[in-house]
Amino acid sequence: MNKDFGVRARSGTFRSGTGLFGAGLFGGTLAAFSLGAMLVAGFAGTAAAQDKAMTIKLATATLNDAQHEWMKRFAVMIEKNTGGRMKAEVYPASQLGTIPRMIEGTQLGSIQIWVGPPEFLVGVDQRFELLSVPGLFQSEQHALKTIADPEFAKAFLALGANKGLIGASLFFTGPTAFDMRAPLRNIAELKGKKIRVLASPFQTEQIQRLGATGVPLSLGDVLPALQQGTLDGAFGALPVFSALQYQDTAKYMTETGQSYIFSMAVMSKRWFDALPADLQGIVMSTNKQAAAEAIPWSLDFLVDQRKAWAAKGGEVIALPAADKAELMAKLGSVGDDIVKTKPELKPLWDQMVAAAKRSR
Numbered sequence: 001m002n003k004d005f006g007v008r009a010r011s012g013t014f015r016s017g018t019g020l021f022g023a024g025l026f027g028g029t030l031a032a033f034s035l036g037a038m039l040v041a042g043f044a045g046t047a048a049a050q051d052k053a054m055t056i057k058l059a060t061a062t063l064n065d066a067q068h069e070w071m072k073r074f075a076v077m078i079e080k081n082t083g084g085r086m087k088a089e090v091y092p093a094s095q096l097g098t099i100p101r102m103i104e105g106t107q108l109g110s111i112q113i114w115v116g117p118p119e120f121l122v123g124v125d126q127r128f129e130l131l132s133v134p135g136l137f138q139s140e141q142h143a144l145k146t147i148a149d150p151e152f153a154k155a156f157l158a159l160g161a162n163k164g165l166i167g168a169s170l171f172f173t174g175p176t177a178f179d180m181r182a183p184l185r186n187i188a189e190l191k192g193k194k195i196r197v198l199a200s201p202f203q204t205e206q207i208q209r210l211g212a213t214g215v216p217l218s219l220g221d222v223l224p225a226l227q228q229g230t231l232d233g234a235f236g237a238l239p240v241f242s243a244l245q246y247q248d249t250a251k252y253m254t255e256t257g258q259s260y261i262f263s264m265a266v267m268s269k270r271w272f273d274a275l276p277a278d279l280q281g282i283v284m285s286t287n288k289q290a291a292a293e294a295i296p297w298s299l300d301f302l303v304d305q306r307k308a309w310a311a312k313g314g315e316v317i318a319l320p321a322a323d324k325a326e327l328m329a330k331l332g333s334v335g336d337d338i339v340k341t342k343p344e345l346k347p348l349w350d351q352m353v354a355a356a357k358r359s360r
Contacts, residue, residue: 053079053087054279056112056271059102061219063093064243066173066298067115067263074113074265074290081282081289098218107164109270117173118156118264119200125159127348132202133335134176134258135328136356143260144172144295145359152355155348157264166272168265168284169291174237174302175257179246181232183315184254186323187330193232196222201338203235206258209330226250237261238316239298242305247314254317256324258331265291 056078058071068090075088096102096111099120105111121128137143147153147170157167178184178195191211197203199216207214215231219240225231226249234241238253240261247253265287272280306316319327339349 053084056086056088057091058088058113059091059096059111060115061094061099062240065239066294066301068092069297070115070290070294073293074286077286077289081286094220098220106266106268109268112271113265113267115263115265117198117261119198122200124163127159127345129200129202130349130352131262132200132259134206134331137260142359146356149355149359152351155351160266164269166267166269168267168287171263171291171294172298173261173263174239175255176259176261177238177253177255179234179241179250180252181250183252185317187327196231196234205334206331239302239305242309247309247312251314252317253309253314256319256327258327
C-alpha cells in the first residue's frame with residue numbers, strides 16, 4: 001500500500017477508499033509528509049554543502065624556502081579570510097610531480113596554485129623568461145621595486161591567461177649564484193663546465209658566454225646529477241641550495257649577482273573562473289597579502305642562509321672586483337641581443353626596462 005500511495009502521490013491522483021484511514025486522507029497526509037521531508041533534506045544538503053570547506057592544493061618544487069613559506073602563509077590566510085570556506089593543502093618538494101607535471105596540473109585544475117620561477121613557464125609564453133636578464137637590476141631593492149611597478153606587474157602576471165594560468169603574485173628568492181663541486185674563484189674556471197640552469201635562453205646564453213654549457217633540469221633531478229658528477233654545478237640562488245642541503249655534494253657557493261631569481265604564484269584559470277565572485281576577490285587579495293609577507297621574510301632568510309651554508313661546512317665565495325667587472329661586460333648585452341631575435345618579447349621588454357628606470 002505504501003508503494004501504491006507513493007506512486008499516486010507523485011502522479012497527483014488520489015482515490016477515496018475505506019479502512020481505518022480513508023485512502024484519500026492517508027494519501028494526502030503522506031504526500032504532504034513526503035514533500036516536507038524532501039524540503040528538509042534539500043535544505044540540509046545545501047547547508048552541508050555550505051559547511052564543507054573547499055580544499056585547494058598548493059604545489060612547489062622546493063622546501064623550507066621563500067616559496068614554501070609563501071604557501072604556508074597563504075594556507076593560513078585563506079582559511080581565515082574566507083571564514084573557513086576554503087582550506088589549503090601544502091605540497092612542497094615536488095610531492096605532486098616534477099615542475100612540468102605540476103604546471104600541467106595547474107592548467108587542468110587538479111592543482112589550484114603552483115609556485116616557482118617564471119622561467120619554467122617559457123613553454124606557456126616565452127615572455128616569462130624576461131626576469132632572468134643580467135645587468136638590469138642594480139640591487140635587491142631595485143629588483144623588488146621593479147617587479148612591484150603596477151604597469152609592469154599587471155602585464156607580466158597576465159601572460160598565461162590564454163593558456164589556463166592566472167598570475168597571482170611575484171616575489172623574491174635571491175641573487176644568482178653558482179653552486180659548484182669544485183671552487184669557482186674566477187670566471188675562467190667556468191670554462192668547459194656543465195651547469196644546471198632554468199629553462200630559459202636568458203640563462204643558457206649567459207652560461208654559454210662564460211664558456212660553459214647550460215643544462216636545463218627540473219629541480220628534483222639536480223642533486224642526483226651533482227652527486228653522480230654529470231653536472232659540475234648549478235646556477236640558481238643560495239637559499240634554495242641551502243634549504244635542500246646541497247652543501248654535502250657541492251659545497252662551493254659563488255654569489256655572482258648579475259641577475260636575480262624570482263618566484264611567481266600562478267593559479268588554475270579553470271578553477272578560479274568557477275569560483276563565486278566574492279571568493280575570487282578574496283583569493284586574489286590573499287595572494288598579494290602572502291607575497292607582501294614573503295618578501296621581507298625572504299630577505300632575512302637570505303642573510304640567515306649565508307651563515308647556515310658556512311656553518312654546515314659550505315663555503316661562500318665572492319668574485320674579485322676585476323672578475324665581476326669582466327662578468328658584467330660579457331653578459332650586459334644578453335637581454336638586448338635576445339630581444340632583437342625575438343620581436344614578440346619587445347613590448348614587455350620595453351615595459352620592464354622602463355619600470356627599472358622608474359625604480360632606481
